[in-house]
Amino acid sequence: MKISLQNTTPSENYDVLTKAVLPRPLLWVLSEAEEGFAIAPYSFTNIVSTQPPLVSLAFGIRPGQEQKGTYKALHEKKKAVLHLANEDQKDDILKSGAKGSFYLNEEKLVHEVEGFPPRLKGCPVAMFCTYYDTMDIKNANTHLVICKVEHIFIDEKFEDNRHPLTCVGATGVVTLHSK
Numbered sequence: 145m146k147i148s149l150q151n152t153t154p155s156e157n158y159d160v161l162t163k164a165v166l167p168r169p170l171l172w173v174l175s176e177a178e179e180g181f182a183i184a185p186y187s188f189t190n191i192v193s194t195q196p197p198l199v200s201l202a203f204g205i206r207p208g209q210e211q212k213g214t215y216k217a218l219h220e221k222k223k224a225v226l227h228l229a230n231e232d233q234k235d236d237i238l239k240s241g242a243k244g245s246f247y248l249n250e251e252k253l254v255h256e257v258e259g260f261p262p263r264l265k266g267c268p269v270a271m272f273c274t275y276y277d278t279m280d281i282k283n284a285n286t287h288l289v290i291c292k293v294e295h296i297f298i299d300e301k302f303e304d305n306r307h308p309l310t311c312v313g314a315t316g317v318v319t320l321h322s323k
């Protein structure tokens with residue numbers, strides 16, 4: 145089957161691209177919002193460079209040119225904590241992907257890196273990042289934001305049991321098991 149993307153809609157493009165590029169890393173991004181620490185999932189993400197250590201997040205722009213809360217927080221506060229998530233966090237990942245900030249109770253947070261927001265308990269990896277750069281992508285409804293990883297937390301148990309949540313296809317949030 146050959147599909148031409150010359151006259152397709154954004155949702156058709158989303159459907160075919162997410163079937164062609166997989167799995168996608170799933171980063172659960174915690175940032176400081178007006179009423180506390182908020183978190184949201186982002187899957188158009190990747191490593192950009194190792195020196196300096198950079199990762200990217202692609203932020204869609206909502207109708208009416210409204211920016212995502214995490215995008216605004218990164219530009220205002222210049223910090224965010226990017227997490228990998230475990231299978232038992234899947235429901236919260238999906239809830240936090242709905243519009244409206246998903247705020248976290250203090251009991252779910254670990255404050256351990258001075259000058260950065262806290263990390264979320266139970267996540268196997270947390271990258272403490274500073275804002276680095278933004279690319280406004282030509283003729284696209286997206287901003288590509290680059291973050292610099294300044295510190296990283298890795299749960300030692302995770303080293304032997306690497307099954308974080310990733311994205312497959314348009315809606316699949318799954319763990320990958322290979323033998």
Ligand SMILES: Cc1cc2nc3c(=O)[nH]c(=O)nc-3n(C[C@H](O)[C@H](O)[C@H](O)COP(=O)(O)O)c2cc1C
Nearest residue numbers: 184185186187188202203204212213214241242243
């Ligand atoms: C699994 C998953 C992956 C997502 N990936 C992205 C993404 O890469 N870019 C994006 O703009 N929105 C993505 N979203 C949607 C955002 O998480 C959603 O718009 C959220 O409300 C943003 O919250 P915020 O405004 O607090 O940042 C994703 C949602 C889910 C459930």
